[in-house]
Amino acid sequence: MLDCAMPKRGENRARAALKDEARMREVFQYTARTFDTPYPAPFGALIVSTKTGQRLVRATNAVMRENDPSSHAELRAVRLACRKLKRTSLLGFTMYSTCEPCPMCMSNALWARLDRVVYGATIADANRHCLQIHIPASEVAGRSDMKCAVEGPVLRELCVTLFTHPKMQKAFRSWSTRKPGSPGR
Numbered sequence: 001m002l003d004c005a006m007p008k009r010g011e012n013r014a015r016a017a018l019k020d021e022a023r024m025r026e027v028f029q030y031t032a033r034t035f036d037t038p039y040p041a042p043f044g045a046l047i048v049s050t051k052t053g054q055r056l057v058r059a060t061n062a063v064m065r066e067n068d069p070s071s072h073a074e075l076r077a078v079r080l081a082c083r084k085l086k087r088t089s090l091l092g093f094t095m096y097s098t099c100e101p102c103p104m105c106m107s108n109a110l111w112a113r114l115d116r117v118v119y120g121a122t123i124a125d126a127n128r129h130c131l132q133i134h135i136p137a138s139e140v141a142g143r144s145d146m147k148c149a150v151e152g153p154v155l156r157e158l159c160v161t162l163f164t165h166p167k168m169q170k171a172f173r174s175w176s177t178r179k180p181g182s183p184g185r
């Protein structure tokens with residue numbers, strides 16, 4: 001029995017990993033589209049049904065566009081999702097983010113009751129280009145009464161290219177949170 005069950009569990013895990021990668025690739029491509037707009041941003045988020053994988057909403061960072069320091073991609077995606085569903089709970093949904101959520105966004109994901117958060121690049125990766133708050137998303141989740149699985153990095157190298165893209169490097173120069181001495185300067 002055990003011999004039969006083990007590979008199956010492994011297969012399921014491999015299938016789930018492939019699905020996570022496909023969705024990360026989707027949010028990567030969606031985020032890269034900002035490079036052809038006046039406000040390039042390396043941060044994008046996608047919320048899907050945990051069970052079916054069907055897309056609910058997606059959003060990119062709009063701090064510069066909206067002159068709002070809280071307009072992070074993950075926060076905007078949760079706002080859009082709750083507005084769309086006309087409820088405050090996103091139980092049953094998973095968020096994919098091109099970068100590990102900052103403490104503000106991870107807290108918001110917990111308040112929103114998301115099942116899972118899957119990220120691409122890490123906070124340390126982002127910190128090579130812009131200022132960050134150095135508390136891992138998993139730590140924020142671990143100190144919360146609400147449960148949310150935090151998984152990543154997934155397709156980290158691909159997501160890091162959003163930060164190193166020449167158009168993004170140029171755009172970082174106008175960010176108030178640019179990292180002094182970063183390659184973008």
Ligand SMILES: [Zn+2]
Binds near residue numbers: 075101102105
């Ligand atoms: Zn954030």
